[in-house]
Amino acid sequence: MSILSGLFSSDMAIDLGTANTLVYVKGRGIILNEPSVVAYHVKDGKKQVLAVGEDAKLMLGRTPGSIEAIRPMRDGVIADFDTAEEMIKHFIRKVHRRTTFSKPKVIVCVPHGATPVEKRAIRQSVLSAGARRAGLIAEPIAAAIGAGMPITDPTGSMVVDIGGGTTEVAVLSLGDIVYARSVRVGGDRMDEAIISYLRRQQNLLVGESTAERIKTTIGSARMPADGRGAIVRIRGRDILNGVPKEIELSQAQVAEALAEPVQQICDAVMQALEATPPDLAADIVDRGVMLTGGGALLGDIDLALREQTGLAISVADQTLSCVALGTGRALEYEKQLRHVIDYDS
Template identity: 50%
Template sequence: MASVFSDDISIDLGTANTLVHVAGRGIVIDEPSVVAVRNFRGGREIMAVGRKAKSLVGRAPESMEILRPLRDGVIADFIATEEMLRQFIKRTKSMLGFRRPRILICVPAGATPVERRAVYDTAVQLNACKVYLIAEPVAASLGAGLPIDEPGGAMVLDIGGGTADIAVLASGVIVEARTLRCAGNAMDEAIIRYVRRKHQLLIGEANAERIKIEAGTALASGNGRAAEVHIRGRDLRTGWAKSAVLTPKDIAEALSEPVDDIADFTQRALEELPPDTLSDIMRRGIHLTGGGALLDKLDVALTRRVGVKFHVQRNPMHCVVKGSAAVLEGLSEHSHLLMRP
């Protein structure tokens, strides 16, 4: 029984979603990184977290605030983040309970020492016996099953909600790791700006995210999505409700700026690699992970812009948390991949 209720917890603490993996049980939490807070007598009371809190977006009373406690992959609201994680971890516990767990949390590759320390201190408050940190794209490389211990280089581009992260590993060593604070949320914002500019229509973040998920595409040509999407919002000129229709061409045009930014970011990383490693990457391609990898034809668009083949991994949203779980399982052989808090 003790082996079933292990003490190892891996957390992919993302701007958009948080995933929790428990050793022996797999991924047990996969919910939005959202917290509903009620302002009460000069203080704040946590009312809901995760999926339940997100369902209140646009429906919450004036006394309640819907927060995203993480911004660009790092903690923006310490109290809300701690309570969100506390409730998520509480749900993972069996009726027998855990001993004090070992916790590994994924952070952006470019997180500053102050940002890493904030995540570390928050995890310590969760009554962990040990806390470890790892860069998201490094964990994604392991979770995608890439041959990181071979001499030839393996490159991952992990696109989450707040950040796009790159890692290059060769012979089990991190050759390059960097972060761009432009990812899924930037795509939502690009759609909002486009609809405002072209249709003089104001839509919210939830509506923009729906458009991205249901009809988003990085390229409008070829055999991609052909469906139009109907949107409703507020007419900026009259203030009344108004409808509009977006075609795949519209959405591809709206998303061109963040896709270009991610392509330029990848190109700069390639330019700074050692010649032999670059040759390996050119031959093997770049592996896409994270929720952003699910954007229709993103791999094709990036391949055209960068000139290197991109491959979307299977279950790209789970690569980071599965990789972090593999690190905890073999901590002695993977300890050199960890980040300092």
């Protein structure tokens, strides 16, 4: 590595998501994007990290007794602190330029509903991973910045981030949160809904990876116009006789399976609208609602939300990396956006 690289900072912004972790390095952009999964080798009660990220995700649901694949984040918060810390350390080391003399400053986004204990735990993990300073930013603010919304203007903006673990609905004005609501419904809940539908209606057992693949290929928030929609063939295990079997699944069936989580997301948006002060609500009628997060890619979720709210709904560009880009922008423009970063609570 050139001697010059020592002059660049490795300050970074991290979107520590339930499903995916992204790392943005100052001056360079997003340089890491991996599933939030850690796989351990377990021997004599001792755990040794075997793989982190993409490689570990491939092992989920497919591990023999000696290997354990863990998702440390559940429902948008840290469910397993030690594993989360392992993962953060691994990713920071992976992107940190060792030629840089100084320890990096790290900004991490946290769900709006994170408790003080959870915030402290994230800060501690980042510091023990070798950061010089650890700042936190609220996820809805990061999402809105990443989606290019004018969050510092005296006007109401509504952003709905549909992640793996949670959906966060927020109304922002003058760079701060006026109203926010976090519901524990997101991509994971949709996968679970597909799993339980198949179990109930088809006597078929499928794992999380299969359910996720069904959702991302033919998942839809509304019934298909032709009544049935696209068809996929899926494999799983027959509950009745225990052997593998293959069935056909239609888009209409998947839409039926997803109806409940989709309705819960719509309800959260309706509640946010009802709780928004009238002048800001008027701004939202003018400007519409911005969707971010991987769940915004669910087929017709924008149409379903438009039907229920009557508002214009847009899906952010690069919806899966919006939060990381917004957190990164807060790092790049720290002077202007200083008030959205919290260094010491």
